[in-house]
Amino acid sequence: MNWNIKSTTLCFLAIGFLVLNGCKKDPLKNLSNDDSRIYISNYDSTINFASYKTYSIADSALVMEDNHFLGRVHGNYETAVISQLKQLMQQRGYTLVDTSAKPDLAINVSEVINTQTTIFSYDDYWDSYGYYYDPGYYGYPGYGYYSPYSYGSYTVASAALEVDLLDLKNATADGNKITAIWVGLARGEDVFDTNNVSTEISTLFAQSPYLKTSN
Amino acid sequence: MKSLSKFIIVIAVVLFANNSLKAQNGLEMNVNYNVGLPTTGLKDYITKPSFRGFTGSLDYAINSQLRVGLGIGFNDYYQKYPRQVYNNNDGAISAVIRNSIQQTPLTAHINYTITKTGFIRPYVGAGAGVNFISFDQYLGEFDNPTTKTKAIAQGEAGVFIPLSRYSSTAVKIGGTYNFAPFNEFGTNNLNAWGIQAGIRFPLH
Numbered sequence: 001m002n003w004n005i006k007s008t009t010l011c012f013l014a015i016g017f018l019v020l021n022g023c024k025k026d027p028l029k030n031l032s033n034d035d036s037r038i039y040i041s042n043y044d045s046t047i048n049f050a051s052y053k054t055y056s057i058a059d060s061a062l063v064m065e066d067n068h069f070l071g072r073v074h075g076n077y078e079t080a081v082i083s084q085l086k087q088l089m090q091q092r093g094y095t096l097v098d099t100s101a102k103p104d105l106a107i108n109v110s111e112v113i114n115t116q117t118t119i120f121s122y123d124d125y126w127d128s129y130g131y132y133y134d135p136g137y138y139g140y141p142g143y144g145y146y147s148p149y150s151y152g153s154y155t156v157a158s159a160a161l162e163v164d165l166l167d168l169k170n171a172t173a174d175g176n177k178i179t180a181i182w183v184g185l186a187r188g189e190d191v192f193d194t195n196n197v198s199t200e201i202s203t204l205f206a207q208s209p210y211l212k213t214s215n
Numbered sequence: 216m217k218s219l220s221k222f223i224i225v226i227a228v229v230l231f232a233n234n235s236l237k238a239q240n241g242l243e244m245n246v247n248y249n250v251g252l253p254t255t256g257l258k259d260y261i262t263k264p265s266f267r268g269f270t271g272s273l274d275y276a277i278n279s280q281l282r283v284g285l286g287i288g289f290n291d292y293y294q295k296y297p298r299q300v301y302n303n304n305d306g307a308i309s310a311v312i313r314n315s316i317q318q319t320p321l322t323a324h325i326n327y328t329i330t331k332t333g334f335i336r337p338y339v340g341a342g343a344g345v346n347f348i349s350f351d352q353y354l355g356e357f358d359n360p361t362t363k364t365k366a367i368a369q370g371e372a373g374v375f376i377p378l379s380r381y382s383s384t385a386v387k388i389g390g391t392y393n394f395a396p397f398n399e400f401g402t403n404n405l406n407a408w409g410i411q412a413g414i415r416f417p418l419h
Contacts, residue, residue, distance in 0.1 A: 023291055024267075025315070027313040189356065
């Protein structure tokens with residue numbers, strides 16, 4: 001009777017799988033909030049950013065939760081983000097103007113909150129998000145929005161700050177379509193903490209050296 | 216893959232179907248601590264050695280020099296890379312990257328001890344089987360885990376040091392090279408050296 005041999009072998013294999021796989025180091029253990037954050041920037045590489053001179057920026061941020069538009073918010077965090085954006089845009093040579101002055105670019109700030117631990121696609125997000133934009137705010141009522149960028153899918157619940165640089169200058173020539181020519185995204189823990197604003201925006205700009213105009 | 220399956224089946228049949236195994240006391244167990252050293256493709260993701268690893272096997276001694284058996288192994292490879300900007304064609308990402316790779320090979324193998332006597336008895340061996348791979352790359356707190364089952368081949372060499380003249384219990388010190396094809400995420404293998412130390416003892 002080989003029962004002992006078989007059972008020993010099976011136990012050996014079972015214990016091997018269970019115990020040995022339990023020896024995995026947890027990559028998220030001791031993960032600091034700073035280390036948890038990622039900064040993604042995408043841009044249209046065919047665009048000459050130096051050809052744009054002026055921009056406008058909304059004074060509040062859009063809030064999207066699970067692909068639903070919740071409204072606009074204007075708190076300390078949003079004020080800090082907008083202020084930091086103005087400062088860095090100025091350093092890159094762009095001039096802030098009122099929307100009535102027909103700016104070349106528009107900056108939209110949005111806060112994306114995903115509470116569902118499911119696969120979350122930013123492509124889907126954009127489809128919903130574009131609908132809630134108000135093209136009329138920038139003087140382009142009835143225009144559509146377009147973003148060519150994909151961020152992939154994630155299976156975690158998290159929050160993100162998104163900054164979109166929209167091409168108003170060529171909107172009419174593009175068939176009444178406002179295209180996002182640069183998108184910056186900050187994701188991770190404490191992303192909406194006012195103390196992290198400087199790092200978030202400056203990191204996105206630092207990894208986008210092409211984002212500058214000529215004087 | 217077909218010949219690999221046949222090889223595993225043959226070894227399994229030897230282990231399970233031989234009614235005289237117990238009578239011959241031919242069954243032995245090997246338990247080893249294993250340090251994994253990444254080479255070639257695996258080094259694209261992990262350069263540090265893995266100190267979280269084990270190997271084990273159930274072997275049948277056909278005679279005093281030749282053994283066949285089934286083996287299992289495990290190594291957890293992990294490495295953190297500090298924040299860095301990674302550029303692509305139309306953008307960039309700044310992230311702290313953590314690569315986490317686990318390999319669990321399940322192999323059938325054959326082992327030949329070169330000398331029958333002596334305080335130190337060198338051996339060589341070879342094996343083949345399947346490699347259960349868990350591959351996960353974290354960008355910050357975000358990951359995209361993948362599990363794959365691939366073929367694996369192993370070559371090994373080392374020495375047995377018997378604890379006594381009349382016992383088959385022995386200390387084992389050896390090395391294994393794992394040929395682990397992968398062909399995912401821009402790398403074609405997860406090859407690694409394994410440095411082992413452990414013990415072999417008979418199952419009575």
